[in-house]
Amino acid sequence: MFSNIEFFIVEAFRSFKRGALMSLVAVGTITVSLVLFGIFLLLVINLGNVVGDVSSRLDVVAYVDKDISLKEAGALQIELAKLQGVTKVRYISNDESWKEFRKDFGAKLDLNEVVRYNPLPHSFMLTVRTPELLSTVADEVVKNDLVVEASYSDKMVAKIKSLVDAVRIGGAALVILISIATLLIVVNTIRLTVLARETDISIMKLVGATNTFVKFPFIIEGIIIGVIGGVSAFLILKLAYDAVAMRLALALPFLPIMTDQGLLLVVYVVMIFGGTALGMLGAYISVSKVLKQKF
């Protein structure tokens, strides 16, 4: 079989050239599908970034009495940690809050000029598992006598999170759907190139070619189609993403746009390999189908 590799490759290129139009249609199909695939993948990853951003805000802040003793604080921390849905409790002394506050606003005015003493209460920051838990936990927390007030970032957080979750799941479903649709289109396109060579195949079979032998050149042709499609899609997507993402990042700096080159590289590699796999699998399925039906 291996002495034939060269023959198979020559055959594959020959067939690719002979059915140039059909091959181009297959390449185009793979390119378009992979670009769509890539757009969704990047969209999902970027939304994941937003979610990551939002998740870090799943906190309930419990403000406590200013005169709380260290011992009481310790006991309270243990108490709060026991609440349903709370994953982490962090004690934030009023000094720490004050430092934070001054860091945020200090540039604008010299606070020490205005306020001579630290006006902030001590607090606990409770991290909860899901956004739905924010209000329940807050309600529970205020029941405690030592807690003066509990607050959490507004309901938008929950809304964004569930929206993003929906888009994420929808995106994943779409990516799967697009892959299947692409595979089907590729199978049918390559099927045409296989059918165009029906006579060749019947003669090959007649002189004693095994099915594997018949399939090989088509699979290599599928790989060629897939690689070209994958690389084209990669180039299109890379140029588009670089242009759009960089512009967006400049215009709307608060948007957590993913510019991690490593992760981008992964996306591009997935596209090229995805294209190759699609071409190969598509060719394999279509040639197997034709062989089964006709020979």
Next chain:
Amino acid sequence: MIELINVSKTYSNGIDVLCNVNLNIGKEEFVFIVGPSGAGKTTLMRLLYRGENPSSGKVIVDRVNVAELDAEQVPYLRRNIGVVFQDYKLLPKRTVFENVAFALRVTGAPRSTIRRKVMQSLELVGMLRRASAFPDELSGGEKQRACIARAIVNNPPILLADEPTGNLDPTTSWDIIQLLEKINKRNTTVLVATHNKSIVDDMKRRVVALENGRIVRDQQLGGYNV
């Protein structure tokens, strides 16, 4: 070499093409299969290389019941049976050399062996000169020689020729039949299905006559008619 035992073939459209055929062909025989159009000659040959499966009965080729062969085994059967067609079935975009080499490529033979054997085969059929020609540059007789070269390049013990002279003029037909006889003398069993009366009558070989899917005559040193 070839044995058919109670072979019947009914196509899916319900036509009985072969009915209870029994036939025994020895090693290195030369046999004509004659009969009117639609008698079942092509079908009988197709059964031998598993182009079709019989509806019942045994088709034994070289001690193996071809009817029971696994699909994966069929290619190896076909490498032992050369087939020649009335319409040649040459690949149009390939030269004579490449067409003949094709039958060796599928066996995974090394390139040097392919070259040597193709040359030998083309030499035998007298086509060495035309090795680099494409099929549409060849006359009918030359196409048939190329087809025969491809059929014998693997040195198969059996050669089947289905109306090999169907599209050829009398002189060329005679050349082709003599070529088949030459191949037969090189220890190859040869079956020829034909409508060519003068050739069958002149050759005086074994004749198997089919009519409506039954063998109506099996005669040594026979003629086209009784």
